[in-house]
Amino acid sequence: MLRLPFVLLALLLSAPARQTGPLQGTWELTRIFRPGPAPATRAVPIDSTVYLRITLETHPGDWISGRLYRRYHGEPERSKVEGGPLGRTGRYIIGVELDKPASAKARTAAWLVGDTLRFGTSLVPDADSLELRRIGADAPYPATVTEVVTVQ
Numbered sequence: 001m002l003r004l005p006f007v008l009l010a011l012l013l014s015a016p017a018r019q020t021g022p023l024q025g026t027w028e029l030t031r032i033f034r035p036g037p038a039p040a041t042r043a044v045p046i047d048s049t050v051y052l053r054i055t056l057e058t059h060p061g062d063w064i065s066g067r068l069y070r071r072y073h074g075e076p077e078r079s080k081v082e083g084g085p086l087g088r089t090g091r092y093i094i095g096v097e098l099d100k101p102a103s104a105k106a107r108t109a110a111w112l113v114g115d116t117l118r119f120g121t122s123l124v125p126d127a128d129s130l131e132l133r134r135i136g137a138d139a140p141y142p143a144t145v146t147e148v149v150t151v152q
Contacts, residue, residue, distance in 0.1 A: 021058030021062060021064070022112055023056045023058060023064060023092065023110065023112070023117065024056060024057060024058050025055070025056065025134050026053065026054070026055045026056075026134065026135050026136065026137045026139070027053070027054050027055075027056065027117050027132035027133065027134055027135070028052075028053045028132055028133060028135045028139070028142070029051055029052045029053065029124075029130055029131075029132050029145055030116075030131055030132060030133050030145065030146060031130070031131040031145070031146045031147070031148055032044075032049065032050075032124055032127050032130055032131075032145060032146070032147045032148070033127060033128040033129045033130070033131070033148050033150060034126055034127055034128060034147060034148070034149050034150070035128055035149070035150060035151075035152040036149035036150070036151065037151070038149070038151065039149055039150060039151055040148075040149040041146060041147070041148050041149070042146070042147055043144040043145070043146055043147075044144060044145060044146075044147050045143060045144055046071060046141065046142060046143065046144060046145055047071065047073065047074035048073065048074075049073070049124070049145060049147070050070065050071065050072050050073065050123070050124040050125065051070070051071040051141075051145055052068060052069065052070045052071070052123055052124070052130075052132075053068075053069045053070075053135075053141075054066060054067070054068045054069070054081060054094075054132070055067050055137065056081065056083075061084075062084055062085045063082075063083075063084050064081065064082065064083035064084055064092065064094065065080075065081060065082055065083075066080075066081035067079070067080065067081060068080075068081050068096050068123075070098070070100075070123070072100035072101065075100060077098065077099050077100055079096040079097050079098060079099075080096070080097070081094060081095070081096050082094075082095050082096075083095055083110070086109065090111060090112075091109050091110065091111040092109070092110045092111070093107055093108075093109060093110075094107070094108050094109075094110045094119070095107045096123070098123075101125070106122040106123055107122060108120040108121065108122045108123055115133070115134065116131050116132065116133055117131070117132040117133075117134070118130065118131055118132075119132065128150065
């Protein structure tokens with residue numbers, strides 16, 4: 001009878017530790033890439049553009065859930081996030097339901113580049129891509145976001 005606690009302890013210690021996926025955490029928009037006639041970089045107030053912050057959780061099987069906080073020209077919007085891996089490409093598909101400018105289901109590709117997370121275009125109108133950085137969940141909101149105009 002004394003062996004049972006030791007067996008249970010051995011099982012607990014040998015169980016794999018819960019692993020989080022590479023996208024786990026809170027991410028904040030830092031740069032918006034847009035096409036334009038001349039290259040430029042400028043800081044824009046978050047209420048004059050589309051700003052977003054996303055919290056992602058990864059689950060067994062690489063399924064992703066989370067919450068999107070989006071400000072569409074100053075108007076707040078919250079959405080549920082769902083996603084998963086895009087085959088064996090190292091990219092993910094992220095899906096959300098947006099209300100502004102019109103109700104729509106948006107899907108975008110997401111991929112890690114070093115310590116930044118890149119998104120495709122559908123979460124911010126007229127953007128080529130978005131760059132997000134990992135932050136603490138209680139980090140204050142920035143006053144501006146960087147807009148980078150690239151020549152196509």
